[in-house]
Amino acid sequence: KAGVTQTPRYLIKTRGQQVTLSCSPISGHRSVSWYQQTPGQGLQFLFEYFSETQRNKGNFPGRFSGRQFSNSRSEMNVSTLELGDSALYLCASSYSTGFGETQYFGPGTRLLVL
């Protein structure tokens, strides 16, 4: 099976802009989670989608949003970018949702905000 894919892999934006990142999960996986990874904060959970519904949400401002499509592909959007949003954004898929489902991570999108 093909792994989790994320596009784009690298992105440079300026403050105030918005960005949309895309994630295609492993075939058959219905849950998609998004994480932000920075050197100082480690892996921080953004949100999880399952069957097009947001099931869990982390402690991030409303500028961070996401959605999931009927084919399980997911997008996340960050509006009004700030310098602190520079990070590696990881998408992970799992077969279902629930206690401690194993996460299969994509290669990530590295976002740099100038």
Added chain:
Amino acid sequence: GQQVMQIPQYQHVQEGEDFTTYCNSSTTLSNIQWYKQRPGGHPVFLIQLVKSGEVKKQKRLTFQFGEAKKNSSLHITATQTTDVGTYFCAGGGSYGGSQGNLIFGKGTKLSVKP
């Protein structure tokens, strides 16, 4: 809220030395998972432990889950340069939490001097 603490944050070893990283949770976990992230890469699932007191081995890696299901350890025997990376533990927490279904530790970054 639920937390998973991981120590040490960094570990530098000489090739051939052993390495151990420890995880402690503030609450009882449903399971514990371990992930490895190579430099420039993304987290890759290594193993899942579910039972109290469980011990699993993968070649030179030994994983343990504590009797109370609140702590875990990863031990690498005779490290090699290929072991370089950051090792994350992730605890299966309460479904619907603000940290998602998995609560990640901050990771232990292992460097190996040849």
